[in-house]
Amino acid sequence: MPRMNRRRFVGSLMAGAGAAATLPMFSRSAFAQDAARLRLYWWGNPSRDERTFTVIDLFEEANPGVQIDGETVSWGDYWTKLATQTAGRNMPDIVQMDYRYLDEYVSRGALHSLEEFRGGALDLSTYEEGPLAGGMVDGELYAINIGSNTQVALFNARIFDEVGIAFDPYGYTLEDLKRIATEITEATGGSTYGTDDNTLAYEAFETFARQSQAPLFAADGSIGTNEEVVGEFWEFWRSMREAGVVPPAEQSASLIGSGMNELGLITQNTAMSYLWSNQIVGAQSLSSDVLGAAMYPQKAGGVPGQYVKPSMFLAMSANTEHPEIAAKFISDWVNDPAMTAVLGLERGIPPVPEVREALSPEFTEAERLSVGYFSEAQKHVGELPPPPPPAAGEVTDAFVRIGTEVLLDRQSISDAAAEFVGQANAIRRRAG
């Protein structure tokens, strides 16, 4: 054996490492010949990731010879990575899908129709009709809704009790909100404002526009709202600012894009914040006070504006080599008692009644609030709007951008409303 000098030492180290690295590779590829390997891709958070990996383990145990590789990233990177993988014909077999992108992926032929598996590998016998509709594109089933969701106005129940606020959480109007917010601001001596300022809250505007029967996007994807409705919305929140019952404008402006822990409701800067119903459990865990749930305020003389949104779907890649296994996985995800028990309410309200019932004895306070609110709100919501058209996200961004000018009094409301409608139309035209 030649004398070991430094170079030789490093060389042999690397050779050893190389051999060690190739060994398991070979053994795995030998094994892969009889195992079916699928990839599952989702966006989420640590709690969701843990639940999902557990579900994968359960499925693998029940189906020997199947291996599911989980891949997860945050929402911000999710669509970039999925689009790139799809372009490279490397789309994961099963993907978590959002209502906004479903049409786009179907129209580009990236998703596998699920019709052929119905009644076979995909058991939908106890699955509710309403949630099912969200996954249909042109009358054909492409995605399975794995949890529903609706807008929610969360309020600080302790403060509401102490101040003695009485209101109907499912029927109060914007004028009621103004009265409530004034009472709270006065009773707390201004240390807690009545509510968050919704000037920049796109969901609040979307609800208001639907209540005014001028939804932002019409059924054909064109801009269905007008300057008057946009102006009326911003006027209301300006009157709230002038009354001093929402936080100062600059404070609200700086909260854009910040996390849930900075919400007015959580920091107790305000007594009311606006979220989605699958965030109730998360918000409660951050709040030291007990929270209550209400719908968004109604518009006097308006129609219902909120809706039940399919919050997430599972869909199948058109290029998957194992469509039957993928279909079975999706089916078990919504039906299997062990798997649904692990998933809980984390992704939204489960669409199978038996699953909801089986879960209920284990509910925490916050989960009970979430389910109770959801089932009551369901009676007061409007129809599911069509999926947002291409570039809808850009229109949302323009709303926030121009809304900031209104919020900070840098532009008159009538000018800003006209500019927003103009830009929204231009963005839609450019997207084609």
Add this chain to the structure above:
Amino acid sequence: MNKFIRRNLPGYTFLFPWLIGFFALALGPILASLYLSFTRYDILTPPQWAGLENYEYMFTWDDRFWQSMKVTFTFVFLSVPAKLIFALGIAMALDKGIRGIGLYRAVYYLPSILGASIAVAILWRQVFEANGVINSILAIFGIAGPHWMGNPDYSLYTIVTLAVWQFGAPMLIFLAGLRAIPNDLYEAAEIDAASKTRKFFAITLPLLGPVIFFNLVLQTIDAFKIFTNAFVISGGNGAPADSLLFFTIYLYEEAFKYFRMGYASALAWVLLIVIALFTAIAFFSSRYWVYYENERD
């Protein structure tokens, strides 16, 4: 030829790893982006040739493009001179031969190392918050500070200060430049009873010319490319009201949020041309203001 190889081989050998990276990983995508800049491309469907459409839209229709140009240029013109002056000042203070200079150098260089990190950007956000450090200090003097991050009139200045705070790299280069100025020049000036100001303007500044030039070019290029800090502080979209819509942030939004890869590629090439233009101007003008000691005649 043989002589050329023999003379330059060591240099190219050291360059080799970088060259592999450049040819294998960078050159291809760069050329591809030039092609893509003439197409419409949303990643999911193949690119469609669009000719000059992207460039035409950019210059004639796109208000946000011009807004991003305005923000970026304001930032470059404010932050680069401020940063260089600051760096030179600190370098001169450290050049005095104080005890423990190594420690000071490390301490002052630290912000530059941390500068590109997410953590510092988040920290900065908190320093300038409504109840942040800055406003707490102002409150002692009875001044109610504005909401720096939420107000489009002030938000850009918070990023300028962040950039100036990261003066470490140019400072080290200035420090080296200061050390290279021959001491006999100062001694001669001393004998002639020149004032401190006079010595600075007649000796230090002219002899630092090449170093200032070098720092100016590098910092200008860097400033045009600012991304991480601005991305974190503006919440990723140039908020509030596009006051932090730097060129790179707009480019990122177009590419990875709206999936207009063709348009984003066109933006990238415009940025490249702008940077090249400014570098060329700097090089051209340097003939008139940069003084090289060894080419006196």
